[in-house]
Amino acid sequence: MRLKLSLATLFAIIAAPAFAHTGHDVLGFSSGFFHPILGLDHVIVMLAVGLWAAFQGRPALYLLPVVFLLVMVVGGYLGISGVQLPYVEPVIAVSGVVLGLLVALYVKPALWISALIVAVFALFHGNAHGAELPAASNAFGYTAGFVVATALLHLTGFGFAGIGFERSVSAKSGEYVARAVGVVIALTGAAFLTGAV
Numbered sequence: 001m002r003l004k005l006s007l008a009t010l011f012a013i014i015a016a017p018a019f020a021h022t023g024h025d026v027l028g029f030s031s032g033f034f035h036p037i038l039g040l041d042h043v044i045v046m047l048a049v050g051l052w053a054a055f056q057g058r059p060a061l062y063l064l065p066v067v068f069l070l071v072m073v074v075g076g077y078l079g080i081s082g083v084q085l086p087y088v089e090p091v092i093a094v095s096g097v098v099l100g101l102l103v104a105l106y107v108k109p110a111l112w113i114s115a116l117i118v119a120v121f122a123l124f125h126g127n128a129h130g131a132e133l134p135a136a137s138n139a140f141g142y143t144a145g146f147v148v149a150t151a152l153l154h155l156t157g158f159g160f161a162g163i164g165f166e167r168s169v170s171a172k173s174g175e176y177v178a179r180a181v182g183v184v185i186a187l188t189g190a191a192f193l194t195g196a197v
Helices: 002-019 029-037 042-056 062-082 088-104 111-131 137-165 172-191
Strands: none
Touching: 002 029, 029 042, 029 111, 029 137, 042 062, 042 111, 042 137, 042 172, 062 111, 088 111, 088 172, 111 137, 111 172, 137 172
16 A cells, blocks of 8 residues: 555656646645755655654654654755845755664664754755745745655655565564665665755
């Protein structure tokens, strides 16, 4: 079931450009939707949040993505309002490194610590989204777009966790798959941090 969910989500993300006709995005939804999806630095973090939440299990499975989405909207509001947080791009890159390592090392901290980590990074991702609101776009439509895209990426992370843990030959090999994905995410974040990407 999770495999089907993951594949369906990826298909929806890939197929979405067909609906984004230039000049018809009066509400800003597609601009907001594609902002995180077309930014690899955002994609890796949102996948990592879904994956990390999934392997921590309930209640983190539900709480961490919701915290990310809510705090991201706050950061987006600040960005749209012209309030720019310092060091946004470096913090976004660091978020990939940190979340990738948390997945790779199979770290399961107390729930409030996990939520705090996710919230801090979500604030900066949201601020980056909001700061890049296109001039002709509606702020509400734009925000709805990046919220929906982020939720889909979290769901894709859940799907990868399902593939890693439930579809594998053993639970141990599934854990190795998840850890390997975490390493890739961390290395990609490090590449952004060093300006290699």
